[in-house]
Amino acid sequence: DVKVTQSSRYLVKRTGEKVFLECVQDMDHENMFWYRQDPGLGLRLIYFSYDVKMKEKGDIPEGYSVSREKKERFSLILESASTNQTSMYLCASSMTSAYNEQFFGPGTRLTVL
């Protein structure tokens, strides 16, 4: 079975802090994704990566950056956390073909005070 893990289930940070969210997958998937999920807004894509050191902006990249130094690991960075970044963050991975489904990690619920 595909396993996607995320570094924390719950995280509380203060405004202005730099926040790192880490995601690791163990199935050698080429593609990795970061989403945030808010009530009534569904899943919104922040960034995705289709190869090591490659990244593409999603729908809402502002205030975020990403890093993919190894194939299995994809990090989301909040350079200076703000209260409007309080959300559920979901990481996902998939194989290259557009026909392949995405597998999700358990999510990180981030609260910025």
Next chain:
Amino acid sequence: QKEVEQNSGPLSVPEGAIASLNCTYSDRGSQSFFWYRQYSGKSPELIMFIYSNGDKEDGRFTAQLNKASQYVSLLIRDSQPSDSATYLCAVNGKADMRFGAGTRLTVKP
């Protein structure tokens, strides 16, 4: 127009009934379509995918695709209280996947 649209619900059905969930999409070039189930506080899990026009059945679940109408649906037969969740429709994009906002289903005993 949103790329993937779903009725947000809530949709309430009695136990044993058929639940019908609908989704429309805007990109005619889309080739693959997915239904995810998400329990409250959990991450989405894949329950069905469909690539060709017509019906695809898996146990109590049937996915239906009509590319001409740009319409995907999910039928859940013999609905159980454990089916109560939010159901997300997803459609492949150029390099990623587009998700609908989800339909919340409640199955009442």
